[in-house]
Amino acid sequence: MTVTKTEDLPDLLECTRHKLGQEIETKHEISGQTVKYNMYSSTTSNGSYSLTFLGKKVGRHHAVAPSSKQLAWETTPRSACSENPVVPSQVSRIPVPVQRVEDLPGTVPEGNEDRPCPVTHNTHFGPYGENLSGPSESQLPVRRDVQQAENSEKSQGAKIYIPYVSAELCIAQISKDMEAMKKRHLETVQELEENFQITARESQTWVVQRVRSHYQNKLNTLRKFLDIFREKVEKNKADWERKEACLTVQIEKLLEEQKAEKERSKEEAMQWHREKSKMLELFSNKFDVMQCHQASTLQELQMARQEIGKVQEMLMVSSSEQQEVAVDNENPGNKRLTAQQKTAAYNDTDHPLEGAKARLEELKESLYQRERELTDLMEAERGAIPAVPQPPCSILLPAVIHKSHAICNSVAETRALLNQMTEDNRVALNEARDKLSRFLNGKGDSNDREKGKDQEGSSGSDSVLSSLRERVREYEVSQIALNCIKSGESPSVNDCEITELEEILGKGTVQSTGGIKSVGQQLLLLQDQLKQEKEEKKKIVESYTSERTMRKKYYNMVEDMKGKIRVFCRIRPVNRSEAVQGGAIVVNKLDDYSVTVETHRGLREFQFDKVFSAEASQEDLFQDTNRLIQSVIDGFNVCIFAYGQTGSGKTFTMVGDKDQKKLGIMPRSFNAMFDIMQENSSKFDFKVSAYMLELYNDRLQDLFVSQAGEAHAQTRPNSQPRRVEIKRNRKGVVFAQGAETKEASSAQELYALFQQACANRHISATKMNVESSRSHLIVGIMVESRNLTNGSISSGKLSLVDLAGSERAAKTGAKDDQLKEANSINKSLSALGDVISALSAELPHVPYRNSKLTQVMQDSLGGNAKTLMIVNISPTEYNLDETLTSLIYATRVKAITNNAQRNVESKEIAQLKEVIMKLKSGQTVEEGDI
Numbered sequence: 042m043t044v045t046k047t048e049d050l051p052d053l054l055e056c057t058r059h060k061l062g063q064e065i066e067t068k069h070e071i072s073g074q075t076v077k078y079n080m081y082s083s084t085t086s087n088g089s090y091s092l093t094f095l096g097k098k099v100g101r102h103h104a105v106a107p108s109s110k111q112l113a114w115e116t117t118p119r120s121a122c123s124e125n126p127v128v129p130s131q132v133s134r135i136p137v138p139v140q141r142v143e144d145l146p147g148t149v150p151e152g153n154e155d156r157p158c159p160v161t162h163n164t165h166f167g168p169y170g171e172n173l174s175g176p177s178e179s180q181l182p183v184r185r186d187v188q189q190a191e192n193s194e195k196s197q198g199a200k201i202y203i204p205y206v207s208a209e210l211c212i213a214q215i216s217k218d219m220e221a222m223k224k225r226h227l228e229t230v231q232e233l234e235e236n237f238q239i240t241a242r243e244s245q246t247w248v249v250q251r252v253r254s255h256y257q258n259k260l261n262t263l264r265k266f267l268d269i270f271r272e273k274v275e276k277n278k279a280d281w282e283r284k285e286a287c288l289t290v291q292i293e294k295l296l297e298e299q300k301a302e303k304e305r306s307k308e309e310a311m312q313w314h315r316e317k318s319k320m321l322e323l324f325s326n327k328f329d330v331m332q333c334h335q336a337s338t339l340q341e342l343q344m345a346r347q348e349i350g351k352v353q354e355m356l357m358v359s360s361s362e363q364q365e366v367a368v369d370n371e372n373p374g375n376k377r378l379t380a381q382q383k384t385a386a387y388n389d390t391d392h393p394l395e396g397a398k399a400r401l402e403e404l405k406e407s408l409y410q411r412e413r414e415l416t417d418l419m420e421a422e423r424g425a426i427p428a429v430p431q432p433p434c435s436i437l438l439p440a441v442i443h444k445s446h447a448i449c450n451s452v453a454e455t456r457a458l459l460n461q462m463t464e465d466n467r468v469a470l471n472e473a474r475d476k477l478s479r480f481l482n483g484k485g486d487s488n489d490r491e492k493g494k495d496q497e498g499s500s501g502s503d504s505v506l507s508s509l510r511e512r513v514r515e516y517e518v519s520q521i522a523l524n525c526i527k528s529g530e531s532p533s534v535n536d537c538e539i540t541e542l543e544e545i546l547g548k549g550t551v552q553s554t555g556g557i558k559s560v561g562q563q564l565l566l567l568q569d570q571l572k573q574e575k576e577e578k579k580k581i582v583e584s585y586t587s588e589r590t591m592r593k594k595y596y597n598m599v600e601d602m603k604g605k606i607r608v609f610c611r612i613r614p615v616n617r618s619e620a621v622q623g624g625a626i627v628v629n630k631l632d633d634y635s636v637t638v639e640t641h642r643g644l645r646e647f648q649f650d651k652v653f654s655a656e657a658s659q660e661d662l663f664q665d666t667n668r669l670i671q672s673v674i675d676g677f678n679v680c681i682f683a684y685g686q687t688g689s690g691k692t693f694t695m696v697g698d699k700d701q702k703k704l705g706i707m708p709r710s711f712n713a714m715f716d717i718m719q720e721n722s723s724k725f726d727f728k729v730s731a732y733m734l735e736l737y738n739d740r741l742q743d744l745f746v747s748q749a750g751e752a753h754a755q756t757r758p759n760s761q762p763r764r765v766e767i768k769r770n771r772k773g774v775v776f777a778q779g780a781e782t783k784e785a786s787s788a789q790e791l792y793a794l795f796q797q798a799c800a801n802r803h804i805s806a807t808k809m810n811v812e813s814s815r816s817h818l819i820v821g822i823m824v825e826s827r828n829l830t831n832g833s834i835s836s837g838k839l840s841l842v843d844l845a846g847s848e849r850a851a852k853t854g855a856k857d858d859q860l861k862e863a864n865s866i867n868k869s870l871s872a873l874g875d876v877i878s879a880l881s882a883e884l885p886h887v888p889y890r891n892s893k894l895t896q897v898m899q900d901s902l903g904g905n906a907k908t909l910m911i912v913n914i915s916p917t918e919y920n921l922d923e924t925l926t927s928l929i930y931a932t933r934v935k936a937i938t939n940n941a942q943r944n945v946e947s948k949e950i951a952q953l954k955e956v957i958m959k960l961k962s963g964q965t966v967e968e969g970d971i
């Protein structure tokens with residue numbers, strides 16, 4: 042028999058009269074513990090029965106005579122029970138009121154047939170063992186007597202027996218008392234509970250207030266910090282800007298100076314070239330004249346030679362005749378006439394000889410004259426041709442020297458060649474110097490010897506001297522240049538060269554103070570200065586950029602906290618067709634948060650939550666997206682969508698490349714989601730389901746159902762065309778009614794479903810993209826997580842949207858069906874643009890209903906979701922207009938504020954919802970379900 046309530050105890054006692062030996066259980070109402078009572082017969086020798094509960098013998102009844110109806114209870118004295126003491130909590134469950142036997146009607150003295158029960162206690166025990174024997178009306182009058190009975194019991198050591206009738210009355214009384222006691226207990230308990238609830242509520246409110254004020258204080262402090270930081274940043278920014286402006290002015294000045302210097306050098310070099318060509322012209326003219334002179338001189342010389350030959354012949358003839366005359370003088374007779382004739386002839390021949398001699402002398406003189414003329418002419422030419430201005434060594438720009446030096450250092454052959462050149466030059470220089478010194482010595486001697494010699498001779502030797510000096514100088518300059526190249530140092534000039542340089546470069550251009558004398562050094566100095574300034578500027582720019590980056594980061598964080606839509610910008614690499622067209626790159630990533638576009642009107646800068654350059658990997662992008670996946674598990678609605686013109690990389694970003702080697706956000710999200718769920722599997726129970734749709738030609742299609750399957754299903758009689766419609770629940774969360782939802786228990790399973798869906802998507806080639814998406818892809822993943830500790834259920838939804846790209850038919854070459862698709866895409870995107878504009882301008886009416894796309898995205902744009910937009914852009918000039926449009930839209934999206942709330946329900950609400958669902962579906966609800 043099981044007794045669950047205290048009020049059942051009298052019944053129990055009644056029952057025990059008949060059902061001795063049974064085990065009885067009772068449950069304490071408050072603690073809920075169960076206590077066992079054993080009622081069994083201990084002996085039959087005298088026909089009595091014991092009453093035992095809590096394993097303790099607490100009473101005995103006697104069956105005096107089987108025929109007799111009188112059964113008497115005998116309770117075990119408390120002292121006997123205490124051998125094995127009962128713990129209060131156990132005692133509490135059995136309030137045993139016992140009355141004095143004498144006071145009960147029908148008490149029979151010891152020895153009587155009806156043996157009364159000995160009464161040892163007059164105590165009630167409360168739920169916690171306390172003495173609850175309050176002022177029971179039935180008991181109060183007997184207290185004194187009980188005392189007396191106890192005393193007499195003590196004195197007699199005899200047991201008192203209660204006749205059954207009295208026991209029955211006693212039991213009735215007990216039950217009454219117990220009733221009253223129970224009532225009191227319940228009241229106390231209720232009171233306690235109420236007190237407890239009030240205290241708990243108060244303490245909870247107090248704690249909440251404390252926590253709130255604590256965080257409010259913290260927030261205020263943080264705000265103050267932020268303000269201070271902002272002020273600091275502003276101040277720093279202003280400082281840096283001022284410094285930057287100063288430096289820019291300085292740099293500009295230096296650049297101008299450098300430019301002017303370069304111009305002057307250029308001018309000088311040009312002047313030098315002009316002079317040189319003029320000189321060359323003059324020289325060649327004079328050379329021509331000299332050649333003519335020389336030719337005529339040679340002619341005359343030939344003539345003179347011929348004449349000398351004639352004279353010599355004549356001389357030969359005259360000498361032979363003289364010999365004949367001498368022979369004739371030895372034979373005088375017939376030789377007189379002949380002698381006379383010969384003398385005459387001799388006399389005749391003597392005259393021409395002298396003439397010839399004179400002629401010879403004449404020729405000689407003329408030759409000398411010619412030679413002198415020629416020499417004079419040559420000397421005059423040499424003197425008249427001004428020395429071609431040698432480029433001053435300082436004009437050898439340090440940069441050239443450094444470059445040559447670097448080449449020499451790195452190329453061994455060049456080094457060897459340079460050494461060879463230096464050696465050759467050194468030998469040539471020594472020779473030239475020797476020649477010069479020899480000439481100078483010789484000239485000194487001849488000057489000593491031929492002092493007062495004529496001016497002509499002196500001027501000739503001067504010109505030779507100057508040419509020798511010039512040669513020496515040439516070799517010296519070469520030597521300096523070669524040494525400079527070897528050492529890598531800049532050439533320097535001496536004082537006299539400074540004046541020379543100043544003549545060339547203009548007064549004041551060459552400084553001679555402070556040891557700075559060469560233009561090269563000056564240039565070097567300027568370059569060093571410029572380098573320093575540049576480095577300083579770089580540092581300033583770097584620190585300014587980092588400050589700006591930090592500022593933007595914190596700004597974005599604040600915006601994020603406000604619930605603003607986050608926008609990432611991704612620049613795609615230049616593709617093959619753009620490279621073939623040679624399109625210039627006009628889009629550049631300025632820093633992690635800014636992108637610049639070179640428009641026809643100048644440079645435009647756009648700010649986003651993050652900017653990814655063409656080099657950024659899929660992993661880089663996902664790193665910053667990962668956080669949102671945790672939010673889905675936590676019970677938020679999250680939407681990630683890619684926006685941009687056709688071929689800008691939306692599908693690449695969301696889905697990945699064709700070979701699925703560079704996975705996009707979608708497959709990565711699946712993995713991340715299941716990874717997080719795996720980590721939390723001990724605390725939560727997760728359920729993942731998904732639907733995948735495409736919006737093609739303004740019609741929503743379930744991608745889990747292939748077109749062929751759909752067509753086949755519709756051939757069946759009475760088949761209804763499947764319609765997917767966009768609905769919103771009470772919380773404003775969008776769901777696709779009519780779309781098949783499939784459950785997935787792993788990332789692989791979900792990915793397989795995704796691939797199955799992608800296979801059904803509309804894709805075709807256009808001029809802009811070989812795999813152009815002709816529809817918007819919408820993937821919805823619902824995650825339900827049940828908290829195993831408190832039973833609460835949170836449900837998050839991840840919407841992944843790969844929009845089709847806006848396109849111009851002229852560029853994509855779309856015709857027929859493709860043109861229709863393009864029109865539908867552009868129409869839906871234009872509706873999306875209208876929604877974005879309305880939301881960013883905070884207009885009272887937002888035209889969500891204008892397109893199915895905007896309906897699908899209603900909760901993601903200005904609704905209950907955390908939203909991330911990735912704007913994909915092309916980097917080249919060819920797509921400049923589309924890029925600008927995309928960036929302007931993305932900037933507007935950044936201004937939209939969402940109101941994301943966690944979708945969580947307590948265990949009870951979840952249970953009730955389940956019941957409602959069951960009822961709705963016609964299932965039976967059991968009592969245990971509620």
Ligand SMILES: Nc1ncnc2c1ncn2[C@@H]1O[C@H](COP(=O)(O)OP(=O)(O)OP(=O)(O)O)[C@@H](O)[C@H]1O
Pocket residue numbers: 612613614616655685686687688689690691692693694698699810812813814815844845846847913
């Ligand atoms: N960041 C990137 N790195 C490497 N390749 C890229 C990148 N972005 C895009 N691509 C390549 O550019 C081509 C076009 O990209 P994608 O198909 O993703 O463009 P889309 O914006 O989805 O175009 P549509 O709107 O026409 O579908 C693809 O071959 C893709 O692999």
